[in-house]
Each structure stands twice: as structure tokens, then as C-alpha cells.
Amino acid sequence: MKTVLSTLNAKYIHTSLSIRYLKAYAEPDYDIELAEYTIKDPAMNIVTDLHAKKPEIIGFSCYIWNIEETIKVIKMLKKINPSLLIVLGGPEVTYDTREWMEKIPEVDFIIIGEGEQSFKQLLDELHGEHNYENVSGIAYRKDAALQIKPQRNKIDLKTLPSPFRFKEDLSQLSKRVTYIETSRGCPFSCQFCLSSIEVGVRYFDRDKVKEDIRFLMEHGAKTIKFVDRTFNISRSYAMEMFQFLIDEHKPGTVFQFEITADIMRPEVIQFLNDNAPKGLFRFEIGVQSTNDATNELVMRKQNFSKLTRTVTMVKEGQKIDQHLDLIAGLPEEDYHSFKKTFNDVFELRPEELQLGFLKMLRGTGLRLRAEDHGYVYMDHSPYEILKNNILSFEDITKIKHVEDVLEKYWNDHRMDETVEYLVSNVFASPFDFFQDFGTFWDKKGWSRIGHQLEDLYKHLFEFLASSNHDVVDIVSGFMKYDYLRNQKFKPRKPWWDDALSKQERSKIYHSILENPLLLGEEFARKQLTEKDLFKHTVLETLPFNLNHYLKTGKMVEEGSFILVHYDTVHSKTTVYTALSREFESKVG
Template sequence: MAIYDNLHVLLFLSSPFSHSILCTGIRHGASAFLKGYFLGGAETTMYDYTLTLGGLAMKVLLLTLNAKYIHSSLALRYLKAYCRPVCADILVREYSINNGLLDILGDIYREKPGVIGMACYIWNIEMTLTLAGLIKKVLPDTAIVLGGPEVSYDPAEVMAGHAAVDYIVQGEGEETLYRLLSSLQSGRDVETIEGLAFRRGGRVVINGGPQIVHDLSCIPFPYSDEDMAQLADKIIYYESSRGCPFSCQYCLSSATTGVRFLPLERVYRDMEFFIRHDVKQVKFVDRTFNAKKEHYFPLWQFLARQNCRTNFHFEIAADILDDEVLAFLAQVPPGRFQFEIGVQSTYEPTLAEIKRRNDWSRIARNVLKLRSYDNIHLHLDLIVGLPYETYERFGRSFNDLYALQPHMLQIGFLKLLKGSGIRRRAGQHGYVFMDTAPYQVLANNYLTYGEVRKLHILEEVFNQTYNSGRFPATLRWLVDCYSGDAFRLYADLAAYWEERGLHSLSHSAKSLFGHMAEFCRYHRLKDAICLQLLKFDALAGEGGVRPEFLPWNGDEWEYVKTRFWRDEATVRQYLPGYCFTSWREIKRNYHIEVFEVNIPHYLAGGELREERTVILFSYAQDRINYQIVQPHDFGM
């Protein structure tokens, strides 16, 4: 769920922890030299600082523990870029929560930094605090600074329980850095700096709360040519705004008000940098990218004009897209944009309680229109555990979104995040949730733990079937068999999975085809039709899976297929420009299969007729294509 997954980019994007990192090393006789510096491209005068500690240049290490290897930290790169004028020797290290603690500790010890800054999020906070304690044992003189959403809202509690932590910086911190550096440079006390937590005389001092940066144009572009080489196989994150126009009570964006934007000319230059480096995907972390048309629409138009292969991912509110924008989106090059749309629920009392404004009729209309264009990947979100939404009512929200047939429908589970409004009112709705991160809901007044557990298994099965994209024809037929009640189908699939212990196993693509076939037999659905649909899905899928148990033609039509491929004039009716080259080329690029039902007619909105149908699959293009071969052209 993007609401949670991107917190590591948004809420620590410009965290003041990096700024105070540099400042911690100025203690005890450190000196600093400041000179005026004008940041290229920015309108704000900044400073070039050179820090020394005891006459030696100080080494600063910024690190985080990402949730997965493919993730990258936009936060650390912002911090390094911003702090480079302060200290030339700034290292960035990204690990994942799957790395061993002692391996990470050894890597840090080898660098022997004077200051270490660590970014803290729901997926890494426990491991990060343990790591901080270990660092202090082997590098007792190193200053440790924490930042990020997991320490910004209860810094006193964190510092009281973890003696290894020297500083905590709350919220966004570029401006806090200047004030902190200025105070330390002139010998003034840091107690006047808002947003800073520090130790004084054996006690923890908290001055103010999380800070924000009002003028984003003063923040430098965070990526370099060297970064692009290092991030070739990772997700690239970017932001063009901070804040959100909504006040959803489950999200930390509700902790601040208003939206701040980067100047468009700056964003254009930044996008040109990514395009020049042929980046595969740029993932915007703006909480609601299309909050302001004067900002987002010119940028979309700019990106649509570019000659590039880069995909741009945006989190948007679908109901505020107007007809002008929708008409434009119909012409966007296929694969250029990817939209994530957080609907979360379609139940009005729930939406009112979490202070989320949804115009469901406009969402449905606009998503269906975007889906019809077939040029933009659509990802819709739901959240389990919101107030007033029972198991049955969640099923209705699920069916509402499923009917729109997004490319992906993500089921997330509510997390009662520190600083969120819903956490402050947890008692009102009887929330039972994890005491430690990620603070995931276990039950409330509307859902029992048993129901939450069932939905966890449903989510897993749904990801392996619908979201995997492996079974579009089979699942469409199964939903029809369930009279259109998709939620009941997936609930039955989840029960089937659990009864056989499949929910605790990993599955290959081939084994999933077998489980789907067995599910149809178990529920006494038409086995012969199910196998034909599974065979179609196997041939139309990207993975090239050919489960042996499916009713393949084998040698039955081999003579007819050979004659077809030899007849170039006939084949050109289906494949313009076709010329017979070799059987190896044909086998690699094409496949003909005879089915006992007319699946293309069914997928186009018709009935599933039991009639022999010849389908030609083409693998020669970027996308797998299929078409019906007329019986007289196939010699039938």
C-alpha cells in the first residue's frame, strides 16, 4: 500500500537528522568555516561549510535499512546533496532488513565515521535501534542521530529507552540545519532550535515538534551521474511536492496542512536528467500528485512529449481528473504513465470517519475510461480495518473496485502509525493492534481477529491469482460462476488454500495452474471448460508456462498446422509481411492451438460458446497478441 510503503521517501525526505548529523561533530572544540555560496539553479542563497573536528575532516555516514533490495532511499540522497557544502566526506550506505546485523556493524566499523545518521521507519525501527546500541559499543565516540517518522512523534520516549541515541530530529529539517549550524558555529545554545531533541544534564530536551520546509526550491536535486550507475537495478524515487490536500486520519500526511510545490522549470530539468540516463521507472512520491492542475497537467504534457522509454508512476485522486485531462491521457504513449489510486473504501460512514473525500461515481467513471484506453497501468488500493467496515461491508468495497478491473488491486491492512489521527482515537473503535512496528491492526469493534486472518489469506491468494495476471480468462469465468460476487469467489479460494495448507507454501507458476484446476473440480465446476480456459491463460501469459496436465493439441493437428505455415498468402492475412523462414523461427515467435470453446468471443463480452476455435498467438512483439484463425483458412 503506497500510503505506507512510500513513507520512507516522503516523511524522511528532507529530515533534519542529516543536518544535525553534521552538527553533532562540532561539539568539544570543533571549528567551522562559513562562506557565502549560491546554489546553481536555486534562487535561495545557501552556505558552503567546511567542518573539522580536532583539526581533522569529519567523516559522516548516512544509512538506512530498506525493506527490500530493490528499494532505494531518496531521503539519504537528498541529505547528502544538501549537506555536501557542509562536509565533503559524506558516505551513503543502504542495507536491507535481510542483511545480518553483525555484517552491517562490521561495514560501519571499517569506515569509523565521526557521525552516523540513521533513517527510521516502520519496517526497520527495531533493527535500527539494536544496530545503534551495537555501534555505540564498538565506536563509543561516534555521535548517533536518528530521523524519520518512527522517531519524529515520540522522541523523548525513544531517547529515554536508548542511551546510544545522541540526537533526534523531527520532521523536515533543511531550515533546522541552518539554525543548528549557526548556533553551534557562534557558540549559541541549541536549545532555541525547534524540532531538535538532545540530551542535557542527564535529561532529554525536546524543543518543538516536527518541522516543515516552506520553500522547496532551496533543496538541491538529489541524484548524480554516479548514483544512476549504482541504481540501475533499483526503483528511482522523486518528489515534486510535499504535503497533501486531504486529511486522511490513517496517514501521516494528516499531521501537516497544505501542499508545497517545486517550481515546474526545476522539475522539467530533473526529468530530463532521468530521461538522459534512460531510467526504467521514476516513482513520484507526491501524496496526491494531481492536487493542483496548474502543476501536474503541464508536467504530464511535458513527459508525454518526450522520446523515451521511461515509465513515470504517480499516486493520484481519480475523481478530480476533468474531461480535458482524460482526453489528453487517451493519447499518452503506452507505458509512459502508471497510476496508483487509493480508494481505500466505498462505504460513506467509513470515509467520513477517516476524513477522506471520495466521489465514488466519478472514480468509477474515470477509472473505467482510463481502463478502456489500455495505455496506462492502473493500480487501485483498499485498506482492511477501517472504522465501521465489517467483513461483509469490506466485501462490498472489494466488489466495487474489482468491477473496474484494474491491472492491480492491492489489499492493505491498516497500520496505526505514530502521529496519525486514527491512532489517537484507537479506543473509540476498540482497536487491537501490534504494540511494535508496523502497528498493524489485529481486530476492532467491526472485525474479529479471525476475520482479519481470513482476509490475510485472501490477500495472499488474490496476489497469486488476479494480481499476478496469470489467469484473466479463468478468473472471469469463475466470477461468472459465482454470479458476479468476486469477493465470495476469493473467500472460497482462500478457504481452499488454508484447508490444504497451501497458504504456508511457496508456489511456482506451474503449480498454481494445478491448484486452480483442482479448485474447479472441488467445487464441481465444469472441468472441461476450466481446463480450456487455463490452457488459454498459459499461452497468453508472459511466463511461457506449459503445465503438462492441460489438454494440449499435441500431434492431433500437426499436419494442418504445417500446411498453414507453408501457405504464406493465407498467413499474411493474419501476420502482414510474413515469410516462411524456418521452423525454429516459427516455434519461437508463434503458436497455434485448437480450443473447444470460443474464448476470444467470451473475453470481448459475449457468451462462452462451446465451439471449436483456432487461435494464433504471436510472441514477436513487446506484447503477446492473439487472434482467431478462420476455419476455412485452417483447412477445417
């Protein structure tokens, strides 16, 4: 029977590890074809492509991000071919299985939980005697009555075959994210997380994992993301893997991990700071909340002072980028408490700060006890909360405004110096800046349209001007600096109006040619010609001494110039500064 395993990924660059494990475990007894799509692909296109493969069995891996689109595809496929057997699996359908079987009558089987062994057993019965009661971890219908067979035993992970050796995947490794497991399960019991349901942590064979990583790198994999829920739960294991990756990595490869920061020992971080190449590792850290009462209610153990120590040490090492997560809407975390959580974590200045909203996942303790905290949430995936007993829908809407501008103005690092000055010197707190700007952004309707880079600068300037802040000129100077230094090539038309006339600009350029040391020895050594200056540099005025601010963090309001050189030969952008008074005798 022709069998296809499919899923709808969130993005094209993502790959599904689950269907590859199922395929690998079923071989060599069954030859299974993989078919991946995205949630953005039209359902008709997916159906057309799957139908053309002429399958007799199709399995879909289901998650909160793809279940709604997957259902559309399933219903269309079954209408076209009623004899097609539909099998679902994955975390979204593992819980409330009876409800899913009743909701989607087109589904013939649901695999419950860990799927490798159950799916293989199901294929054996589909090709054999159809005695489905012999299959553990499965839901099906018999004489119109629903049958649910629980899983009997967890599989021995050390026996699983590699999911990375399929020839059809090799050409795509450099273009997509490769996901890899070294363990399953989580030692913690966070009540909003599915991982808390499985007790204990099981490990894969270390030598096999290392061989897989070598194989992936040899075949061009660039981004390898470990999906272990807590990669560093075993210090000795984490150290062994870190050392292996440092020793064996290929240039250009990046490894991403989910770590629990407050249990990471300082000597481990020091080892990474001393030995890891810059950019080789990336850490994802779930902070979620700094409210102790909230963490206790969701059975989340967290020592924020130790977490701060870890994040700070990693940041000071300048080797590893960090992505920190927050969740708005946890129990007993009202708007003001979440504001404190946000400011606590932003104080650490992570490279990325992800602001998410609580999702009441099927099977989690928080969903089962939703009434205890007055949770109202979406009936459909992703089951995001709408309000609870202390957080109104209006509060959630306001926090969503923060999320929108946080992504564009902090996580994308388009204007780091500008934002840093605003959150440190202009607004009462970082949250106040993102909240005020986010609300302004929403009222303007900007969240519903796309934006060019220049638009983002113009929008921020408009917001500051409308707020009657007396630092608009200062901040616009930072914005010019951020804009120019982050360009790879000389911009054709900046977002601001020229402060210098062509005559003034020409005089300053000629004064620089006459005395290059005005911009320092490094600039003078470049020996730029008049043609180089006019073709490959930008000259702008600032209302403050930029060089003094960058060195000391203190503002001195005296005019200065910045000259930005775009070296196209070496793909390098360099900023040179000088005070206005140094040019006064030349410009007049």
C-alpha cells in the same frame, strides 16, 4: 567529524530521498557519505560495513518498515564504539519522540519532522559549541534529562538544493526507482494517514524540478516516482507537469503519480488519452473504502461515482496503468462491508488492486482515538490491527487469504481471461472467488512455499476440481489459452496432460500445411514450413469456441483448436483459432 547517513530500504531497487536531501543541504560545509542497505541484509553485514567507514556520526532515516532492523544495527554499533554519535530521523521517530529516546538509550539525537535545516544546525553545534538548545526540531539529553525542542518554521522548499546531482548515484539510476517531490503536505485530513497532520501544501520551484527531471533522464533514470501525496490537487500545476513530461520524456521512462481520482476533471483525462504515449504514466489511486459512513469517520472525502468516472475514462484510453488501493479494518467496516468495497472496486478492473490492512501509525488521529472503535493492534511496527469492535481476528485472517491469491492471480496478470471468466460466470462475486480459493490455498499450506508458474495453474485446477464445479473443463481451456499466449518461447512441457496423440497432432499439422487459410489469412501469409510448425508452434484443443467468446463474451460449447506461434525472430507470440469441425474431414 566523519558523518554517514544511512537507511534500510524495503528493496534494493528503492532509493532514499530523505538522506539525499540532508546531504545536499549540508554541503558544501560538510562532506557526508551515504550508505544504503535493505531490511533483508543481515544486521551483522550492515554493522560491519558501517564500522569500516570509521564514522564519528551516523544518521538513520526511520520508517515503519525498517525501524526494528535499524534498532538492531544501532545497538550493535554502540557496543562496538560507545563514542559513536547516533542520530535518528524520519516519520517513525518524529512522533512519540520521548518514548523512542527512552526505549533506545543508544540514540543521542532525534530529528523531529522536516530534517534538512535541523540536521545542518545539529552538525554546526557538533562541530562547534555544542549548544543544542540552538537547534530547532530536535530531541537530546542534557544532564540525563530529556530535552525536546520543537520545530520553529517550515523550510522554504524553493531554496532546497537538488538531491539528484551526486556522482556516486549516476551509475545506478537505470537500475533503481528514483523518487522525486514537487510538493509537501496534503489538503486532506484522512485520520489513518500521517500526511493529514501537516496543514497545507507547499511547492518546490517548478523550474528546478523540471531541470532535475531532465538531468535524471539524461543520466538513464527509467522509473521516476512522484511522492507528492496528491499530485493533482492543483489542476493547472498537474497539467503543466503532464505537458512537460510528454514533451521532454525519453523513450523507456515511466513516471508514477499518486492522484486523487474523484477531483480529476474529465478534460484532463481526455488530454492524457489524446496526448500521452502509452506506458509513460502510471497512476496510484487510494480508494481505501466505498463505505460512506467509514469514510466520514476517518474524515475522508470521496465521491465514488466521480472516482469511477476517472478510472473508467483512463482505462478506456488504454494509455495509463492504474494501481488502486484498499484498506481492510477501517472504522465500522465489517467483513461484509469490506466484501462490498472489494467488489465495488474490482468492478473497475484496475491493472493492480492492492489489498492492505490498517496500520495504526504513530501520530495519526485514528491511533490517538483507537479505543473509540475497540482497536487492538501490534505493539511493534508496522502496528497492524489485530481486531476491532466489528472485525474479528478471524475475519482479518480470512481477508489475508484473499490478499495472497489476489496478488498472484490478478495483479501479476498470469491468467486474465481465466480469472475474468471465473469472477463473471462461475462465482457469485469476485470476492467470493478470491476468498474461496484463498482459504483453500491456505489450508493446503501453499502460502508457506515458493511456486513455479506451472504450480499456479495446477493449484487453481486442483481447487476447481475439489469444488465440484461443472465448468472445470471450460476453465481449463481458458487456462491453456492464458498459459500459452503469455509465453515468450515455446514451453517444453505444459502443466496439463496432452489431449491429442502424436498421430492426431501430426495429422492436424499436415492439414494446416495443405490449407493454411483454415487459420486465417494472416497465418497463411506467414508461409510456415513443416519444420516451423513442429518447432515453433503449440497445438491444443479447447472445449468451446474461443474466437466467438473473445468477440462476444458468450460461451458456445463446441470444440476448437488453438495454434500458438512463437516467432523468435520478432519476439512475438500469436494465437490462431479454428473450430474442430473444420478439421474433421482431414483428421478422421
